[in-house]
Amino acid sequence: MVRNTEEAVDTQSNRTRSRSNTTRRGFIAGAGAVGTVALAGCAGTIGSGGGDNETVTMLLTPDTPADVRRRYKPIQNLIQGEVDGIDVEMQVPQDYSAIRPALKSEQAEIGMDDITLISNPDIMDVYGTAVTGGSAFYFSVMMTNSDSDIQERTDIEGKTMAFADRLSTSGSIFAVYALKEAGLDVGEAPDGDPVDFEGSWSNHEVALEKLGNGEADAATTWGGNGIAHIPKDTEVPSRVDDKSSFLDTMGDESPKFRPFWWSFPIPKQPIYARKSWESPKKKEIGDVLVNSDAETVEQYYPEDYDEEELPFTTIEDTSMDTYQPVIKRLNDLGIELGE
Incomplete structure (x- = not known):
């Protein structure tokens, strides 16, 4: 869910720190195995x-x-x-x-x-x-390019949606369910192919990359990954404003995307x-x-x-x-x- 799953603490821009390589128990920061393992x-x-x-x-x-x-x-x-x-x-x-x-x-x-x-x-x-x-909650968000004609979920019909991992709560499951709830035929997605649109599954970062480079008409991801790509001062639903801990990153990343659907708060x-x-x-x-x-x-x-x-x-x-x-x-x- 938890990113798998998924959010960061609010920025304290005026706070300065003195960071050391050791802590109060003598632990050396950076120690410990971090080798790659393909489970x-x-x-x-x-x-x-x-x-x-x-x-x-x-x-x-x-x-x-x-x-x-x-x-x-x-x-x-x-x-x-x-x-x-x-x-x-x-x-x-x-x-x-x-x-x-x-x-x-x-x-x-x-x-x-x-x-x-x-x-x-x-x-x-x-x-x-x-x-x-x-906050103990985060959001699934569907995004598209600023010049796209996609305004709502039903506009995905006949288009391509980039998802995260097939079993990602925010990057796949909530989004597929939301498209089905809107009346689209999702077929066997996320385990198989949808009917009313094309879908591709990868991970949160790749989903946005596909949207940005034109391989997808829209993408779904979690708020911590997507909000930074939304232009500053973009209006968000009150539930997002109340419970997201990532709104301070809005506008920090490029390219910029336009959100057209938000989930309710997900634990x-x-x-x-x-x-x-x-x-x-x-x-x-x-x-x-x-x-x-x-x-x-x-x-x-x-x-x-x-x-x-x-x-x-x-x-x-x-x-x-x-x-x-x-x-x-x-x-x-x-x-x-x-x-």
Whole structure:
């Protein structure tokens, strides 16, 4: 969901910092394994810790590996700096379908996407929902070029829509459901081809790239990725204005796109651990995450880190009920998340 899944803390432009390469427990910022592992297809090696430390593998949301690892680096540093005796490895799966097999086969300990959680909650222990900028919600947004004749969802008929990963909550599932709700024949999407329009699936960044270079007439992504491409002073729905923690990035990126549909607030990515992980470190890590705040996490920024990149600062206590809107859309689209 949670980006997989997905938002950054508000910018504090007037605040200055003195960043060091060490923290109060002597942790060296930037330490820890960040090697590329393609979990899909069981390629790569997971779980090679150093010395007597316990290795904890954290699966990030599928996206551009270098970018997503960088965004989560302060969280990796935080856990290693606050919990003794562990090495945290960050791995970026090829796609969402690779996450649950890795957890079930005990190749990883921690995940942070809603799709995997709701597909089989009995094998997960939920830490909570990510909070950034004071909000535990984010948005799916459909965008097009400024000179496009697309004004609403039904205008997608006969055109091409670029989506993120097929199982991305904001970049695929909510958007496909919204197009179906508008009366378009979505066919077997996202698992197969739509009927009334053409669709392509990749990831959040590539979806916008396809829109920008003319390979798609529209694209769908999550607000944290898309809002920066919307011109400043663009009017947004009140629900977005109230709950998005990314509006301060509006206009920061090029090319510029025009939004024509916003979802209602979607709960941000959950953070969870596999139930079969029997270690005292499991609870310690959960306590660190729940009790963290922006000031605590800031101590673990890499030297050249920009706080706008931060995926979350703390966790809000939530339950499976929070994710019922996602479950409803999965069921309606006939998406099977079983074995």
